Amino acid sequence: MTVPAPPPVIDLDGVGFTYPDGHRALDGFTLAVGTGESVAVLGPNGSGKTTFALHLNGIHELQEGRAAISGLPIAHEHLPEIRRRVGMVFQDTDDQLFMPTVREDVAFGPHNLGLRDGELDVRVEEALEKVGASGLIDRAPHHLSGGERRRVALATVLSMQPDVLVLDEPTSGLDPAGRRELAGVLAELPITKLLITHDLPFALELCDRAVIVSGGRVVADGSCVDVLADEPLLHAHRLELPLGFDPRAGWAARHTP
Numbered sequence: 001m002t003v004p005a006p007p008p009v010i011d012l013d014g015v016g017f018t019y020p021d022g023h024r025a026l027d028g029f030t031l032a033v034g035t036g037e038s039v040a041v042l043g044p045n046g047s048g049k050t051t052f053a054l055h056l057n058g059i060h061e062l063q064e065g066r067a068a069i070s071g072l073p074i075a076h077e078h079l080p081e082i083r084r085r086v087g088m089v090f091q092d093t094d095d096q097l098f099m100p101t102v103r104e105d106v107a108f109g110p111h112n113l114g115l116r117d118g119e120l121d122v123r124v125e126e127a128l129e130k131v132g133a134s135g136l137i138d139r140a141p142h143h144l145s146g147g148e149r150r151r152v153a154l155a156t157v158l159s160m161q162p163d164v165l166v167l168d169e170p171t172s173g174l175d176p177a178g179r180r181e182l183a184g185v186l187a188e189l190p191i192t193k194l195l196i197t198h199d200l201p202f203a204l205e206l207c208d209r210a211v212i213v214s215g216g217r218v219v220a221d222g223s224c225v226d227v228l229a230d231e232p233l234l235h236a237h238r239l240e241l242p243l244g245f246d247p248r249a250g251w252a253a254r255h256t257p
């Protein structure tokens with residue numbers, strides 16, 4: 001007897017979405033992401049990437065098509081479980097950090113899930129350790145640097161033990177060292193990742209697969225190297241690699257000064 005394959009972690013099929021002002025932002029958006037994949041979601045401004053991401057934890061209600069997380073339909077009655085499964089790391093860390101201390105911010109989600117005392121402490125400590133921020137546990141989030149805040153925001157999500165991590169422009173505002181540190185932290189996390197970004201070298205560093213979103217749908221899907229090496233494709237979708245950057249060169253070559 002063969003064991004059936006698990007459902008994709010993310011499974012969207014023919015999703016359409018129109019904002020109340022009549023603006024059509026998604027139109028036949030279809031994407032399936034399997035367990036453990038790291039997928040870069042690329043595309044020009046206004047192509048629908050954030051609108052898509054906001055469907056994944058039910059912030060935008062499904063209007064057309066089908067959407068599920070690990071087989072569970074993204075629907076009103078499942079939202080608490082969907083929000084546990086999908087960890088969203090927003091571009092603006094102010095959306096995520098609002099408690100007086102890092103410890104309380106990271107504990108907020110699991111406390112709402114009912115964890116208490118020693119179990120809660122362990123969950124918080126483990127999440128901070130994963131992002132290399134154990135030393136920040138008693139600090140005030142609003143006193144941290146941009147890179148530190150980004151890592152703590154990631155810990156607030158990891159403390160919920162999600163099935164998938166969705167990162168919207170995680171490198172915005174980070175200096176090269178902060179960007180490098182974040183790449184190191186994310187690369188070590190054995191979890192399905194969706195990375196929405198305009199930072200193509202960062203996408204290449206972290207993702208095996210890349211999709212291009214244009215006009216509210218996925219128009220290209222392939223290995224990250226192949227997508228980024230296709231100059232006409234990038235050009236057609238207003239995507240640019242830094243001058244002299246060769247996606248086909250090995251990691252070591254890209255990192256040699």
Ligand SMILES: Nc1ncnc2c1ncn2[C@@H]1O[C@H](COP(=O)(O)OP(=O)(O)OP(=O)(O)O)[C@@H](O)[C@H]1O
Pocket residue numbers: 019020021023024025043044045046047048049050051052
């Ligand atoms: N609240 C809203 N009301 C009306 N239209 C909106 C709203 N939010 C986004 N849009 C429109 O929907 C389209 C998709 O926007 P979205 O933010 O999803 O794009 P994006 O690919 O994430 O862009 P960017 O790369 O600039 O972040 C755009 O044309 C945008 O103007």
